[in-house]
Amino acid sequence: MAASLLLVNNGIFPITRDAEGKLLADVPATGLQNPGTIQGEGKLVGTASLFIRLSGCNLRCMWNVPEGGVSACDTPDSSFDVSKNWLWKVDEIIETVRHNLGNMRHVVITGGEPTIQHRSLKELCHRLKEEFDVHITIETNGTLFDEELASYIDLFSISPKLSDSLVTEEKLMQLPRQLAGKVAAAPSQKSPCPEVIQQYIDVCRNSGGEKDFQLKFVMTGPENAKSIHNEVLNHISGWEPSDILAMPLGGNHHTLGKTSHRVLETAIQHGWRYCPRIHIDLFGDKPGV
Numbered sequence: 001m002a003a004s005l006l007l008v009n010n011g012i013f014p015i016t017r018d019a020e021g022k023l024l025a026d027v028p029a030t031g032l033q034n035p036g037t038i039q040g041e042g043k044l045v046g047t048a049s050l051f052i053r054l055s056g057c058n059l060r061c062m063w064n065v066p067e068g069g070v071s072a073c074d075t076p077d078s079s080f081d082v083s084k085n086w087l088w089k090v091d092e093i094i095e096t097v098r099h100n101l102g103n104m105r106h107v108v109i110t111g112g113e114p115t116i117q118h119r120s121l122k123e124l125c126h127r128l129k130e131e132f133d134v135h136i137t138i139e140t141n142g143t144l145f146d147e148e149l150a151s152y153i154d155l156f157s158i159s160p161k162l163s164d165s166l167v168t169e170e171k172l173m174q175l176p177r178q179l180a181g182k183v184a185a186a187p188s189q190k191s192p193c194p195e196v197i198q199q200y201i202d203v204c205r206n207s208g209g210e211k212d213f214q215l216k217f218v219m220t221g222p223e224n225a226k227s228i229h230n231e232v233l234n235h236i237s238g239w240e241p242s243d244i245l246a247m248p249l250g251g252n253h254h255t256l257g258k259t260s261h262r263v264l265e266t267a268i269q270h271g272w273r274y275c276p277r278i279h280i281d282l283f284g285d286k287p288g289v
C-alpha cells in the first residue's frame with residue numbers, strides 16, 4: 001500500500017497550485033501572489049520555505065500566562081482537535097511540493113509532533129531529498145527519535161516541553177468548556193526526554209558539521225530558567241549557549257506583549273539566543289502563513 005501521512009487541513013502551505021499543477025482559486029493566507037513564506041523562528045529565521053504540517057501530537061501543552069489566564073498549544077488543529085484533517089499519499093505531497101517549490105531550497109516539516117508518523121515520514125523525506133535536494137528542517141518536541149528519519153534531516157528544531165506545560169485541573173477550568181474537553185481527552189506522554197534530545201545532538205555532532213540542532217524553549221520569563229536547566233540542560237551535553245533559543249510564549253501580539261521583554265532579559269543573562277516570532281509580526285496569528 002502506498003505510504004500516506006495525516007496532515008492538517010491545508011497542511012502544505014502556502015501554496016498556489018494543487019498536486020496536478022492547477023491554479024487554486026484562493027490566494028495563500030500570506031496574501032502574497034506566490035507560494036512559500038519565511039521561517040519565522042530560530043537559526044534559519046527569514047529563510048524562504050515551504051511548510052508541511054502533520055497532524056497529531058503525543059503531548060497536550062498549556063501554560064499559565066503572567067498577569068493571569070492560560071495559553072494552550074497554538075496549533076490545536078494538529079494536536080488536540082484533529083477532526084478536520086486529511087490523509088495524503090506521499091506521491092500527492094511530492095507533486096504538490098513540485099508545483100509550488102519555485103526557487104525555495106528549504107522545506108519545514110512541522111506539527112503537532114511529526115515523528116509519531118515516522119514510518120511514512122521517512123519515505124517523504126527520502127523522496128524530498130532524492131527529487132529536489134532540499135534542506136529539511138523538522139520541528140519536534142524531542143520525545144521520539146528514529147535513526148533513519150534523522151539521516152534525512154538537516155536541522156533538528158527541538159522544542160522540549162517542561163513540567164510547566166502540563167495540563168492541570170486548575171488550567172483546564174480557565175479554558176472554554178468545549179476546548180477544555182478536547183484537551184483533557186487528548187493523550188499525553190512524558191516530557192521532556194533528555195535521553196532522546198541527546199540522540200539528536202549526537203547525530204549532529206557526528207555529522208561533520210552537515211547537520212545542526214536548536215533547542216527552543218517557550219518561556220514567560222526568568223522563572224523558567226531554573227526548570228530549563230534542571231529538567232533538560234543539566235542532563236545533556238554537546239550544546240553551546242547559542243544553541244538555546246529563548247522564545248516568548250504567545251501566538252498573538254497581545255500575549256507576546258506580556259512575555260517578550262521578560263524573555264529577552266533572561267536570554268541575555270544566560271547567553272542564550274532570543275527567538276523572535278517574525279511571522280506573527282508579518283502576518284498576525286493566522287494559520288497557514
Ligand code: SF4
Pocket residue numbers: 057058059060061073074075078079111112113141161
Ligand atoms: S508539543 Fe507542540 S504541537 Fe504538541 S501540544 Fe505541545 S505545543 Fe502543541
